[in-house]
Amino acid sequence: MIEKNFEGVSVRWVIALKGEAEEIIKNYAMKRVATTPFPVYKNKDFDMWLILSGIGQLNAVAATTYLHVKSDASYNTIWINFGIGGSRNFKVGELIQIDKITSSDFQDNYYPSPSAFKNNNIERCNLITVNNPEKIFENDGVYDMEGYGFFSFAKKIAPYELVSVLKIISDIPGTDLSKIDKHRVEILVSKQIQFIEKVLENLLALQKMLFLQLRDPKYFDEICLQNKFTFSQKVTLRKYLTQWQARFPLRNPLDEIRQKMTASQILKKFSDNLLR
């Protein structure tokens, strides 16, 4: 369950096709809010968005970038690439959380954080992102067409620990790809929805930890509004207020500030108090 009252919740799904996204859209009650250049969906009660990227790495990167800007996603946002994939070593219908991401085109590999796998008992495996639908499956692992592109961008806009790639196996060697239609994919996803929720719950717990680390100390905004602080003064103020909260939890730092005090005088006042 998503803790709707927790102000730090922020989730973005990047999914190639409607068939793959349908169950997620339904499950999290999202409504369409845009159609071009990419269809975008959004939940009205909390900060969860979904974008249909279309097939391929370029589309995945473009859609992730677009959604990042369109939804004004903060740094502390969960990014999930979800979709179907092929494999020679898993059964059709299995849900896989990706722990290593490779590409047929690039040398660098990516490794989603093990923190994201904790306590969910979902099968883990490497992902091989290719440019055309795979039929031969030369290696063990999951083959897809978006994961690498998605991750290479998402890791730059969010903490590593909050970026995840999830795949459901839709085809294995010998599968007739023309028979994987929207309806069949929706059934595959619906059977795994409770486990997808579990993955998200774990990520939300990590996000909460991060939110508590990243938020500004109490009274920071109020003090910045009252006086003109330079960037470096704001850094110092943030540090002093954090220390203040720990040292004098019952003393309101606003009481220390008298009218007409400059930013430097305010910082000195806090510094002097903290030295005692």
Add this chain to the structure above:
Amino acid sequence: MVDTIYVEDEIIGTKKAQEIISKFRHAKVTNIKRFGEVFNPSNQNFRIQKTNPALILAKKQKGFVLDAPKGFGIGDQNNYYFSHMYNCLYDCSYCFLQGMYNSANYLVFVNFHDYQNEIEKTIKRHKEKKMTFFTGYDCDSLAMEPITNFINDFIPFFSRYKKALFEIRTKSINNTVFRKHDPLTNCIVAYSLMPEPLAQILDKKAPSVSARIKNIKYLANKGWRIGLRFDPLIYCNNWKDQYAELFANIFKEIKEENIHSVSFGSLRFPKSFFNKLLQYYPNSEELSFLRSNDKGIISYDQSIENEMNEYCRSELMKYSDARKFFSCG
């Protein structure tokens, strides 16, 4: 304990790597090219990773033996340190590793022989000089001993070089390896200690201070030489009473002649490390006393630092010879 192991392709076939992997039967093993792929990316969060650290097995390529910082030592002319592992099993709130690394994963360099070759060369290069080799600064070697067998490999090695001191810095009470070997006159088992009430708050996942003292007593009685490390000294409201009680408790149990050296130094960080720590522990009262000094180091106010060092020194002199005292600052 560990459910994910990353292993560099280059060392996956080595005996040491296989030995370690075999200890985690249920862990998922993933091949990597170089440890930096997993350990170095920015945008990782140390505290989150600490909830489920992975183990990385790698080969150290260079920089096996490094000079210890100036002024650091326990009496010898030349001081070196070496790190076969980065990050620690324990989770101490003031640990500088949280500020230093992007990742909380345990990184173990399995090519112990390369370290030994380099140490051997260093010893031969400075034959006439007394020297100390420190370990356990980027990890707690003893705490990870059941996994790495590091000390078990290095005690026989240092037994060949009696002029070189080998210091193992630890909070672990695992004494199996010291029971397996005869005491080595040039090995110092150096315990990090702080008052129990502070340790209960700050030394998370580490053995209690009373358990550490009990283990020190056991090792000392077996003939191992002991180092006492009060580093960092932590400032708090009743720090004088707390440290006086700690020293009394230690020397009630341990004979002074078993102590090789005592060192102390107050809490300090490079600025960038401190900023990360403050982000991780916004409610830490202990961090709230620290200030930036003119050298870009975050430490207590000089007057606090002097007072702590002088007080601890005079208290310790009640129990031990001041010639054994060294500063960590």
